[in-house]
Amino acid sequence: MTELKPIKEGKVREIYDLGDSLVIVATDRISCYDVILKNVISKKGTVLTQMSKFWFNMTKDILPNHMITTDVNEMPEFFRQPKFTGNSMQCKKLEMLPIECIVRGYITGSGWASYQDNGTVCGIKLPEGLKESDKLPEPIYTPSTKADLGDHDENISYEKSVEILKDIYGDKGEEYAAKLRDYTIALYKKCADYALTKGIIIADTKFEFGLDEDGNVVLGDEMLTPDSSRFWPADGYEAGHSQPSFDKQFARDWLTENKGKHDWELPEDVAQKTIDIYLEGYEKLTGEKL
Ligand SMILES: Nc1ncnc2c1ncn2[C@@H]1O[C@H](COP(=O)(O)OP(=O)(O)O)[C@@H](O)[C@H]1O
Numbered sequence: 177m178t179e180l181k182p183i184k185e186g187k188v189r190e191i192y193d194l195g196d197s198l199v200i201v202a203t204d205r206i207s208c209y210d211v212i213l214k215n216v217i218s219k220k221g222t223v224l225t226q227m228s229k230f231w232f233n234m235t236k237d238i239l240p241n242h243m244i245t246t247d248v249n250e251m252p253e254f255f256r257q258p259k260f261t262g263n264s265m266q267c268k269k270l271e272m273l274p275i276e277c278i279v280r281g282y283i284t285g286s287g288w289a290s291y292q293d294n295g296t297v298c299g300i301k302l303p304e305g306l307k308e309s310d311k312l313p314e315p316i317y318t319p320s321t322k323a324d325l326g327d328h329d330e331n332i333s334y335e336k337s338v339e340i341l342k343d344i345y346g347d348k349g350e351e352y353a354a355k356l357r358d359y360t361i362a363l364y365k366k367c368a369d370y371a372l373t374k375g376i377i378i379a380d381t382k383f384e385f386g387l388d389e390d391g392n393v394v395l396g397d398e399m400l401t402p403d404s405s406r407f408w409p410a411d412g413y414e415a416g417h418s419q420p421s422f423d424k425q426f427a428r429d430w431l432t433e434n435k436g437k438h439d440w441e442l443p444e445d446v447a448q449k450t451i452d453i454y455l456e457g458y459e460k461l462t463g464e465k466l
Pocket residue numbers: 186187188189190191198242267268269270271272384386396397398
């Protein structure tokens with residue numbers, strides 16, 4: 177068996193390069209306030225990978241995605257180990273387009289901050305009188321550029337995304353920019369409508385797209401996981417204040433309450449509760465148990 181080394185180890189995910197494809201592994205690490213906690217949230221990686229798989233399957237009629245398989249028996253022998261089972265996805269390698277494709281159905285986070293400041297988000301004028309966490313009349317596309325490590329991503333207008341892609345792809349840039357916008361909205365609408373029937377609000381999310389060898393736009397990265405999205409419980413949703421986040425709120429609250437006393441390690445019961453929340457979210461959305 178050939179030992180493989182990841183080409184990239186992020187806070188939560190690890191990536192292996194197989195030439196034409198990648199294996200993206202979601203680990204059981206959890207980061208809160210940008211710190212990796214000492215706890216392992218067992219099955220978290222599997223929940224994230226299986227969620228992406230679920231959405232990729234649900235939306236492949238909208239556009240193709242990069243998923244090849246999540247079955248380690250179809251991957252190189254190295255991946256046939258328990259630590260890769262369930263949490264790994266082999267993906268077609270793409271030339272990633274340098275735009276983070278964000279869509280917001282509700283106003284919160286940096287969108288809310290921008291709206292309070294000047295009534296717009298990424299150059300889009302929104303109706304007056306919106307409250308924090310309000311549902312928007314229509315979902316809006318609010319792209320950003322991927323910042324270098326340490327910087328915050330920068331929100332940009334749609335026109336700026338056209339410019340960026342034209343600089344790289346010439347005349348094709350305009351077509352790519354329009355596709356990213358239209359696919360992003362279509363994916364969000366389909367999945368948010370579905371999630372609502374399962375009691376979950378997808379407030380906003382981020383997609384990443386790339387080009388395959390024929391120049392087709394293909395959906396990449398992770399899809400609609402709690403790490404790339406804001407999920408809120410529909411039960412108890414109320415505009416006018418921030419909403420509890422579905423996944424990490426419990427861990428975050430504990431860390432805040434115990435500020436200065438903890439060493440970035442959750443007590444066993446808090447860690448267990450966090451695992452339960454991830455599993456519950458997965459079961460609610462997919463109707464399946466892991
Ligand atoms: N199919 C793909 N082909 C090539 N790169 C991909 C593909 N899917 C995702 N990526 C890239 O893999 C990387 C995943 O890294 P990630 O752990 O999310 O850290 P970060 O987003 O901070 O770079 C991202 O740069 C993403 O754009």
